[in-house]
Amino acid sequence: MMMDMKHWKPAGWTMAALAITATVAVAVPSAMAQRDPAYTAARAAGQIGEQSDGYLGFATTPTPAIRALVQDLNIKRKATYTEGAQSTGTTVEQYAFTSGCNLIAKTAQGEKYQTPGGAWKTRDGSPPERDARCP
Amino acid sequence: MKILDKEARRRTIGGRYLVVMIGGSVLAGCVQIDTPDKPIEINLNINIRQEVVYRIDGDVKKRIEQNSEIF
Numbered sequence: 094m095m096m097d098m099k100h101w102k103p104a105g106w107t108m109a110a111l112a113i114t115a116t117v118a119v120a121v122p123s124a125m126a127q128r129d130p131a132y133t134a135a136r137a138a139g140q141i142g143e144q145s146d147g148y149l150g151f152a153t154t155p156t157p158a159i160r161a162l163v164q165d166l167n168i169k170r171k172a173t174y175t176e177g178a179q180s181t182g183t184t185v186e187q188y189a190f191t192s193g194c195n196l197i198a199k200t201a202q203g204e205k206y207q208t209p210g211g212a213w214k215t216r217d218g219s220p221p222e223r224d225a226r227c228p
Numbered sequence: 229m230k231i232l233d234k235e236a237r238r239r240t241i242g243g244r245y246l247v248v249m250i251g252g253s254v255l256a257g258c259v260q261i262d263t264p265d266k267p268i269e270i271n272l273n274i275n276i277r278q279e280v281v282y283r284i285d286g287d288v289k290k291r292i293e294q295n296s297e298i299f
Binding site (some may be wrong): 190 | 266289295
């Protein structure tokens, strides 16, 4: 009986670990799959860009579908920024701005971003033009 | 210094103009003012404070990663 228990316990843990791994493995691709191909395409085409305030903006006039998509993402971003601002004890604006710094830094070549002056610029090989207060 | 003679005063004024004109032409000839490449920015957004940006940057990075589906 004791032997059985000893054999069972690791088996139980292994099962749990496998279950967690499986959940993660399933969760990650599904999160990525949520990305609308229309969004990815518009971003790559430079129709959508990262603004310096932490939100998405339009470098060119968008289609109604793209506009709706971006508005939805911006609402979700604002909710995330609000949470972040609360947990760090700062303002939503401040949190969003700091996110903007990071998101502009993360843009890939060919994607659009907004310079501190407000102009849209296409990201090339060089570092992006960011606000002086960006870390 | 008091200038008594009218003629002397005229000469002095004339001299001053001459100096200004020569000075002006010299400046125009030598000084090149480059127009700035970038537009001049006046940032009125004073609510963003750099120290806060630095303090919250780690939290921001983490949150962006955790919510990658909206970023």
